[in-house]
Amino acid sequence: MSNLGSATPIEAASVLYDGEFSELFVAYTDGSSGALHTVQFFERRPDLGKVSVLKRVPWDHNVKRGAQLLMPESGWLRNRLKNFWVAWQEESTVYALSILQEGPIAVDLGGAKIIGRPMMDGEQDLHIYALAGRRVVLHRITSVLGRPPVHRVAELIQLDHEPSLYSSVPLPGQSGGAALLGFVHEDKGSVVAQVFRIQGGKTELLRTDPAPNAKIFERQRIALHSGVENVPELSVLVVSPEGSYSTLRAVFNLVEKTHEWNRVEYSALKPGSLRSAANFFFKGQSSPQYFLMALNADRQLLLPRGSKVTVLRSDVDEGFAFPVLTTYSSRYEVVGAGADVALRSF
Numbered sequence: 001m002s003n004l005g006s007a008t009p010i011e012a013a014s015v016l017y018d019g020e021f022s023e024l025f026v027a028y029t030d031g032s033s034g035a036l037h038t039v040q041f042f043e044r045r046p047d048l049g050k051v052s053v054l055k056r057v058p059w060d061h062n063v064k065r066g067a068q069l070l071m072p073e074s075g076w077l078r079n080r081l082k083n084f085w086v087a088w089q090e091e092s093t094v095y096a097l098s099i100l101q102e103g104p105i106a107v108d109l110g111g112a113k114i115i116g117r118p119m120m121d122g123e124q125d126l127h128i129y130a131l132a133g134r135r136v137v138l139h140r141i142t143s144v145l146g147r148p149p150v151h152r153v154a155e156l157i158q159l160d161h162e163p164s165l166y167s168s169v170p171l172p173g174q175s176g177g178a179a180l181l182g183f184v185h186e187d188k189g190s191v192v193a194q195v196f197r198i199q200g201g202k203t204e205l206l207r208t209d210p211a212p213n214a215k216i217f218e219r220q221r222i223a224l225h226s227g228v229e230n231v232p233e234l235s236v237l238v239v240s241p242e243g244s245y246s247t248l249r250a251v252f253n254l255v256e257k258t259h260e261w262n263r264v265e266y267s268a269l270k271p272g273s274l275r276s277a278a279n280f281f282f283k284g285q286s287s288p289q290y291f292l293m294a295l296n297a298d299r300q301l302l303l304p305r306g307s308k309v310t311v312l313r314s315d316v317d318e319g320f321a322f323p324v325l326t327t328y329s330s331r332y333e334v335v336g337a338g339a340d341v342a343l344r345s346f
Helices: none
Strands: 011-017 022-029 035-045 050-062 068-070 085-090 093-098 105-108 125-132 135-142 150-158 165-170 179-186 191-199 202-207 223-225 233-239 245-253 258-265 274-281 290-296 301-305 308-313 324-326 331-335 342-345
Touching: 011 068, 011 324, 022 050, 022 068, 035 085, 050 342, 085 125, 093 125, 105 135, 125 179, 150 191, 150 202, 165 223, 179 223, 179 233, 191 233, 191 245, 223 274, 233 274, 233 290, 245 290, 274 324
Parallel strands: none
Antiparallel strands: 011 022, 022 035, 035 050, 068 085, 085 093, 093 105, 125 135, 135 150, 165 179, 179 191, 191 202, 223 233, 233 245, 245 258, 274 290, 290 301, 301 308, 324 331, 331 342
């Protein structure tokens, strides 16, 4: 959950990342007919943040106006996937369409909220992790050519607290719905983070001690990094009792069952000045690199770094939903609309 509205519900974007290379996808619908399309981009010069369009695909299906598109992500590149999916959500129902089916399958989430993006594994399945109160649920959809898709539901765990914010990332190069889920909640004036790893048919939950004197900034998207050598990270923007902003980064060691909190203060941000924010990690596996983007009350899009802040641009729509994708070491904003959609490095 990001607690951010979507300024462009007719678009969605994701990254396929296998631990070394990235492919970027954007789904969009034609504004008049609702015709569904996807665009595949590749990094022509990753070192310079230059991308090019590789393929445009019409899906021969119209999406109802007002539906929220969902572009699944994966820990595999496109040529490794045995199936490819796109999805959209209307109220509590997700419609998932694969290249092996003529029409979508409808999945009723029963009021549950999707954790991050749907995920495509290296086989033929689509995994949708969802949160129903404190219950973490997996909706698994299997699609085989010539057969109706099969939908299975499994409850994975019940958390001890209902989280305020949550997200997910696929584990690079892993199949079977391998993923890392992250959750954040408040407890008596402190912030608590948890990560839940699903891999190889096994699950593992690790929780931090409370980080004191911190309140979760409400309108934000938290970030997860799948981890280097079993050490994943989670980042969340918090507010001190005095109103100052800082990022808390929880570093988990899944082997030793330990964690540590790291805090980055943003002294250049005035207390109470932010409307919304989003945390990001680059996908590089050598050492997780993090950045924060924020929108202030003056409608300026900011890139804060400790005691400094860069104004990326002004007069930004208040509903800006931070449509940003990261790769190994580059970041791109989804710009344009419909057939003119593009990725802009910054």
